[in-house]
Amino acid sequence: MENWARFLEVNAPRILELTIDHAVLVSLAIIVALLIGIPLGIYLTTNQYLADTVLQIASITLTIPSIALFGVMIPIFSIINQGIGFVPAFVALVLYSQLPIIRNTYTGIKNINPEMRDAAIGMGMKTHQRLLRVEIPNAMPVIMAGVRTAVVMNIGIAVIAAYIGAGGLGVLITQGISRNDIYMIISGSIAVAILAIIADSILLLIQKRFTKKVLAD
Amino acid sequence: MISFKNVTKRYGEEITAIDDVDFTVEEGKIVVLLGPSGCGKTTLLRMVNRLESISEGEIIINGENSKDLDAIELRRKIGYVIQSNGLFPNMTIEENVMLVPDLLGWSKKDKRERFKYLMKLSGLDADDYGKRYPHELSGGQQQRIGVVRALAADPPVMLMDEPFGALDPIIREKIQDEFLQIQREVKKTILFVSHDIDEAIKMADKIVLLRDGKIMQFDTPSKMLAHPKNEFVSQFFGKDRAIKGLSLHTVANLQEIIGLGPVDETIQDTKTINVHQDLRNTLSMLLNQEADQVIVKDDNGENIGTITIDLVQKYLHFEIKGKISASQEG
Numbered sequence: 241m242e243n244w245a246r247f248l249e250v251n252a253p254r255i256l257e258l259t260i261d262h263a264v265l266v267s268l269a270i271i272v273a274l275l276i277g278i279p280l281g282i283y284l285t286t287n288q289y290l291a292d293t294v295l296q297i298a299s300i301t302l303t304i305p306s307i308a309l310f311g312v313m314i315p316i317f318s319i320i321n322q323g324i325g326f327v328p329a330f331v332a333l334v335l336y337s338q339l340p341i342i343r344n345t346y347t348g349i350k351n352i353n354p355e356m357r358d359a360a361i362g363m364g365m366k367t368h369q370r371l372l373r374v375e376i377p378n379a380m381p382v383i384m385a386g387v388r389t390a391v392v393m394n395i396g397i398a399v400i401a402a403y404i405g406a407g408g409l410g411v412l413i414t415q416g417i418s419r420n421d422i423y424m425i426i427s428g429s430i431a432v433a434i435l436a437i438i439a440d441s442i443l444l445l446i447q448k449r450f451t452k453k454v455l456a457d
Numbered sequence: 458m459i460s461f462k463n464v465t466k467r468y469g470e471e472i473t474a475i476d477d478v479d480f481t482v483e484e485g486k487i488v489v490l491l492g493p494s495g496c497g498k499t500t501l502l503r504m505v506n507r508l509e510s511i512s513e514g515e516i517i518i519n520g521e522n523s524k525d526l527d528a529i530e531l532r533r534k535i536g537y538v539i540q541s542n543g544l545f546p547n548m549t550i551e552e553n554v555m556l557v558p559d560l561l562g563w564s565k566k567d568k569r570e571r572f573k574y575l576m577k578l579s580g581l582d583a584d585d586y587g588k589r590y591p592h593e594l595s596g597g598q599q600q601r602i603g604v605v606r607a608l609a610a611d612p613p614v615m616l617m618d619e620p621f622g623a624l625d626p627i628i629r630e631k632i633q634d635e636f637l638q639i640q641r642e643v644k645k646t647i648l649f650v651s652h653d654i655d656e657a658i659k660m661a662d663k664i665v666l667l668r669d670g671k672i673m674q675f676d677t678p679s680k681m682l683a684h685p686k687n688e689f690v691s692q693f694f695g696k697d698r699a700i701k702g703l704s705l706h707t708v709a710n711l712q713e714i715i716g717l718g719p720v721d722e723t724i725q726d727t728k729t730i731n732v733h734q735d736l737r738n739t740l741s742m743l744l745n746q747e748a749d750q751v752i753v754k755d756d757n758g759e760n761i762g763t764i765t766i767d768l769v770q771k772y773l774h775f776e777i778k779g780k781i782s783a784s785q786e787g
Contacts (some may be wrong), residue, residue: 361508364529365556373548374547
């Protein structure tokens, strides 16, 4: 216990700094992923053929092991002198987030009760009015579930990004492994877990705020 | 007024869903599209607000060809009610009801006033229900809201696709009555889809009976029941169509044509009915032998005579025979 206390006393500022790095990397990646994934998911509801293709590609992306994807990023981004560090990690995280976000947006809207959609069209709503007033609000719980999956998954994957020098809490774990420092490994892991739990709880709160009580049931 | 002019719908070369349909819904009247499932009644209804395309022919709504109008504008001018009420669960009752006025850009004040008026029509309290969400209402209340929502922007024309089909029989009858009451006030031109014969007889000024996309008969309910045009029509209404037809007539109608029997003061075991009671229920009461004498009372509660099975039979005879001879002459 004493060793623990001493470790934390010495390393607390660094752990905090790495946690912030980690959160920033994941947040930026998720914001960009949302900007791509949600409009794409909405668009796909109008194009069945493209939907199948895009969802297939997104599924395949998710099956690539993260360490392999980071590896592939290095030569590609070396072209613009960004082979290691923030950029390739960020791009990989955006790619990984696409499947849950696109798929949940797409399924959420596709699964809107057809009678509700029929009523909306029959009452004279234009396509964008129908999307904004009826379809997206009613698909919100499903869309938010996808976002939460993506965030929690990315917090985990971002740990691996430490191997390509992207910083974050992965640094504690990788250094801990190479130095055989059990305190470092465990404190890194716990910090990642806490970050994931906090992020998920915040998103759950946002979800409840933005989806009416009726839909949350 | 809605006029269907030789309206046809084909799916590809083979299937003709709607075949040369031609009829008119007069201003302020209810026409019920009736028929077995798959006869094309819903398709026909949905062609009016262009949810379904028209292959041939045209639909004229209040003098304008539906094809020439912008689909969005057209739909906003037509009230639309569907079976499962189609309320949006993410909106409050007030937001649901005021959706079309909102799309049309009405002012807040106008919307508020209209909402209060509509809720009065529906018999639900505006302040109490306005802020609630659809799932907090019973099925019958939701359907009432579905109906007044269609009336929101005061459209001249309404389309109703089995609006009361999902309700249990007791509530359904109540809401049908309420709706007829509302219709007496708002006098909309209504096209109504139903598969329920009793509902059609009750609601319709005229019935369009469809089979495989063709009109089998277009007539008033009483004519259709008394003089089915062909085998399909008579079979569709069933062997008891004479009894069904009785619900279209009241004791008052009978009194007008053949008069009531005298009241026998010596009989103790009596029951009374209102003069506006329909003959179907009256006959059922007589058949139940609930009393030795059934006395008819007018709205002031005065005894105006008695009614017997014989009188009902005589009236029925007169109605059917009378009309047969009239139609033969014509």
